[in-house]
Amino acid sequence: MTDFFKSLIEMLRDPVSAMSVLVGGLMIVFALFAVEAKKIVDSLIALSAISLLSVLLFVVLKAPDVAITEAAVGSGLATAVMLFALWRVDSKADSDSQQIKKTNKQSDEAGEKR
């Protein structure tokens, strides 16, 4: 039992392993949130956060070129492009769950009746 903990701490002294456990765990949480969110805007912001956390991993893996490119492209431009496209999509198709779609349809029919 203590051998297992000793080997765990010995493994975490290495910067790549420590960083990959911390940052990787955070990325897994954000990825699960991006897939299961109800509104699409939340998924987009989680995607931007995943790109930004992967920049940390690229720096620890001694790849500065890739880190600068991913920071500029992934968290700046991709999010802006998808937000502009999402704004153009109708507000009825904007969210994912059945309840929000039903309330949208009800408010539409109420507007048409008047």
Add this chain to the structure above:
Amino acid sequence: MRRVWAILVAGVFLYFLVGQFLPIIPTFGNVDLFTRVAFDIINKSTTTNYNAVEFKKSKDLEDGSANVVTSIVVNYRSFDTLGEVSVLFCAAIGVGILASMLKSKKRIEFEEHKVLMISTGIVLPLILLFGAYIFIHGHLSPGGGFPGGTTIALGILLLMLSNNEFKVTDVAKHVEQSAGAGYVVIGLMGMAIGGVFLINFLPTGVVGNLFSAGVVPIVYTFIGFKVGAELSNVISDLREG
């Protein structure tokens, strides 16, 4: 039912990756660089004999740039970079054509804010200068043409956000097409002088100086201008509809 299928598909894929692929590749970090192609590329000796490269001392090597990744992207595998530039070009053309075919011609309007307008006046020249610094020093420090161009496009996005009547005019289109054509013209000049398309025909000086590495800074300048103008056009097309 859909989630069960999804977990099953992801599980089968992960089983094959973790169970069959991971035992074959060497463990993380235990790589012997002498058996890989990158050994010749690091020591800049793919066509010449092996001679250890030193910073600010080696002169007139076959490549001459201090950043090894730049020497791969622009010199040894320059044709792949030409392919990447053309893929980005096709994507930008697709966005431009499809965005002008929309039926609802709405324009995304931004609210104007006094603090943003004043601080953009201070910060925007610094952003453009920083983007130009990244692609001019591509052969000496990390970066290169692609993040430099993207930083310039993000500066234009900031200008668009702070000033509601700003339009990206035709200047961006002309800059993009002349920069893209400039890259191919350099390749053809290499074919006329050296006999091979995209060969490095200018003299490579001392490793580590600003004026070194032959054609590499010129190519990265062209790529920086092209990517900056292209991404500005993409964002402007998505906004104006």
Add this chain to the structure above:
Amino acid sequence: MSNIIYYVSFIILGIGIYGIVSQKNLFKQLISLSIIDTAVNIFIVALGYVEWGEAPIYSAITPVANFVDPLPQALVLTAIVIGVGTLALGSILLVHINEKYGSLDPDEIRDIREVVE
């Protein structure tokens, strides 16, 4: 157990595949595709790591070569830019699909097309 970064990138890949198969909104499928792109980029850069290697740039601090493998980094540089091109083109196509069929749900689009034809 020191190749834990391989496991992390494989788990994120699995989450991305789960997102593509199980989600009913086309925008969510596009976002899951981008998650898969990021995970594969991390994996490729991690394949080239050499223990006690430095960043592959000749400078005053590292005048002699003791570098990590620079070839996967050059490939990933191209892959990142192509990923953002794919994302831009895909999202403008989704705007067109929504304008023509009225929703972004592939089951509803299939029903509308069968009624029309």
